[in-house]
Amino acid sequence: MDQEYSLACDGVVFHYPDTKEPALHELTLAIPKGSKTAVLGHNGSGKSTLFLHAVGILCPQQGTVLQGGKVLSYSKKELAALRQRVGLVFQDPEQQLILSTPLEDVSFGLRGSGMAEPAIAARCREVMELLNLTDLSDKPIHQLSLGQKKRTALAGVLAMEPELILLDEPTSYLDPLSETQMLKGLEAIHAKGTTVVMATHDMDLAYRWADWIIVLDHGRCRAAGRPEEIFAEREELLAIGLGLPLLADIWFSLPATVTIGQSAPRTSEDFTAILHKLLES
Ligand SMILES: Nc1ncnc2c1ncn2[C@@H]1O[C@H](COP(=O)(O)OP(=O)(O)O)[C@@H](O)[C@H]1O
Ligand SMILES: [Mg+2]
Known part of the structure; x- marks a missing residue:
């Protein structure tokens, strides 16, 4: 039986203006539906650029991106529908949080989608509980810790109930307690059937968290598989500058x-x- 994929790239080339090398170099990969996938790769290997393609912020110059088995199309209407199904949590929460309290911020996207106020309140309560943010609902965002900000950004994305969530370095710069809280939230989201993908540098985290690993190297997919297969190839990983x-x-x-x-x-x-x-x- 064919594995079902949530997101796939087929020969994607993307070159930022005025750069020597393409950021994505005929990138072909697939993210299994329902998986916890870690995207690993050295700095500049193309992880963030891949994620920007997944939500159609960037558009491939060659090749195609597929979501739910369909090639992305880039009309305004199709992109709005895509962004309901696929949520991206940026590495820097400051890029994502726009209003002044977690509650206002998490409800913002829902208001945009035309949901009625009582349903918005119920949905916000649910995601904020799930991510352990209830006590912080009305605290000014600028007073939150980085971990709390990152969870608030995730809550805003989660409130839209996407089927696929991509997190760019969700645990970077977090202390162990904040990391544990973030991972608990992700566990709960995955348990509800959401496909969860994280880009990370943290090999220990990827090894214990993920059930599928994708290794990027200079904009190409160097390896994909289950963690125990990928991490048995120590020489290969060391050769592309990743630790074990x-x-x-x-x-x-x-x-x-x-x-x-x-x-x-x-x-x-x-x-x-x-x-x-x-x-x-
Ligand atoms: N806005 C940009 N303009 C020009 N080059 C960029 C830009 N963003 C990323 N790049 C380049 O594209 C390549 C891939 O970057 P990126 O996707 O950010 O990798 P990663 O997230 O794995 O660190 C790198 O060589 C980087 O320098
Ligand atoms: Mg990045």
């Missing part, structure tokens, strides 16, 4: 006699459990 997740690094350097027949541990709890079992036997 600590757990994967340790696991794949153990002798085969130890790892044989076991699936690679994705969390320190899994790893500890395996070590205890080994020590006992």
